Amino acid sequence: MQSSGNPVIKLENLTKHYGEIVGIQDLSLEVTEGEVFGLLGPNGAGKTTTIRLILDFIRPTSGKAAVFGLSPRSDGTDIRRRVGYLPGDFVTYDHMTGATVTEYFTHLRGADPVKLVALCERYKLDLSRKIGQLSKGNKQKIGLVQAFMNDPDLLILDEPTAGLDPLLQYEFQKMIHEEKAQGKTIFMSSHVMSEVEATCDRVGIIREGKLVTIDTVSHLTELSLWTAKITFTQPVPYDTFNNLPGITVTDKTDDRTYNLSISGEGSMDTLIKSASKHPIQTFESQHASLEDAFLKYYSGEEAEE
């Protein structure tokens, strides 16, 4: 199902300061109905702050947030009635069993846990055990189950696959695709690039509280484009590539072997034309991953360009 264009989450110049410390600064974004949106950033970048502002756990210094067109502050219960939320570093009541935790949240939400049984089967989750006896991965499964079990319209997931093994991470990705197919909107933060690449329609990269870029996953990876490794049969001067627009020498093993990246206004055509003036022994190139794009934005390269 394609997104319908109705904004489910709308943040306008949202700013949160903790005294002198900037949590997030002038963050604006829209997540539309049916969209899977990933917020990427290193620890402390402001991902969890953004989520906690959306859910009214903390209040903005300035700017505003709207979810389903409602204010988190004044219409919080109406918003959260339609939201499944997984907190980061999910912890819950250690003395309770998985069954009593899900029973408790079912009552608080006043909604049937229509997906509970299927989710437990999917994640092979034993709800009879006390939470305190579970491994981190199994606790995270409880967190995912409680977030999805009432079939909410919007899922807000903070680092959803933390602690899950690769098989379960894959299962989670499948589940996101299924939710999207049902028209659900998903807003998630993540460190796992492959997961974001596999699940998200659009990504916002956040650094030091500021949204560095926001784009589709495919466009972001296209922007960072390609990396190339060229080995020549004889030494080649550094200036051959150094002054080419959008092409950066990332590593030079010796005068014969160059590692290069192509981004922005650079093009493979320019690179090949310049390189072909010299006798080439080998030429390898590969498409950059979202991780490369993320690292590029995180290191500040793109912001400074």
Added chain:
Amino acid sequence: MYSNIFLKTIRDGQRSTLLFSAGQLAIGALLALLFPDVAASFAGMIEDLPEFIQAFIGTAAEFATPEGFLTADPYSAISLVIMFAFSINRGMGAIAAEEQSHTLDQLLGNPITRTHVYFQKSLALIADCVLPVAALAVGILIGALIMDYSVSLSGLFQMSLSLLLISYATGFLALSIGAATGSKSIAIGIPAAIAAIGYLIHILVPLVDSLSSLKYISILHYYIGDKPFINGITPWHALVLIGIAVVPFIIGLYRFNGRDLRG
């Protein structure tokens, strides 16, 4: 038991509430059993004590009655301290402990308001304090029954009511401070200090004439200053104790609704 926050909170504290209540019951019964022998032994001794000490522990005439004896202990001593510990711990646990253990975000991720959480937790505190206070009274009645003497039921009820009110005062101080700050240590520290200082003043005032006006700043004055077991509860003392619970309750709710929750 998990159909709402009130019932879950009661269920979470059930074991500890039962243990505290069993302890209070045993203390009440033991002291009631000891009364006939201890009162007889101490009566003559108290008569020889200076008046200011009698003012503190009770006169020989008062001590010779079960109401006077039981006012001194357990109601002025061990059971009061137990109720301070119980109510402050429960008050702290209501919001601050949940916040510091990072489960409050998850709880408030549900379609409920902070006010709803606050009220449900407060109701649980109100209910939780009843059982240990009642158990103490029941223990006293059992002891008196075994030793075949009578205790003023009205006096026992009013003493119990006063103990309940002072428990609410310290408990709601802890709850509201915890809700206002999100800090367990502050939520325990301030009410514990108020109780301890109040206790100290309550002990010192009868001994030092110049301190007599200080008695009004002791929370214990409003609890037991007029000896509710013997003389009945003084309405305005009860109102002061209720006020000590209600005023912080209102401020705590206001602050809880207005502040950022700890992540």
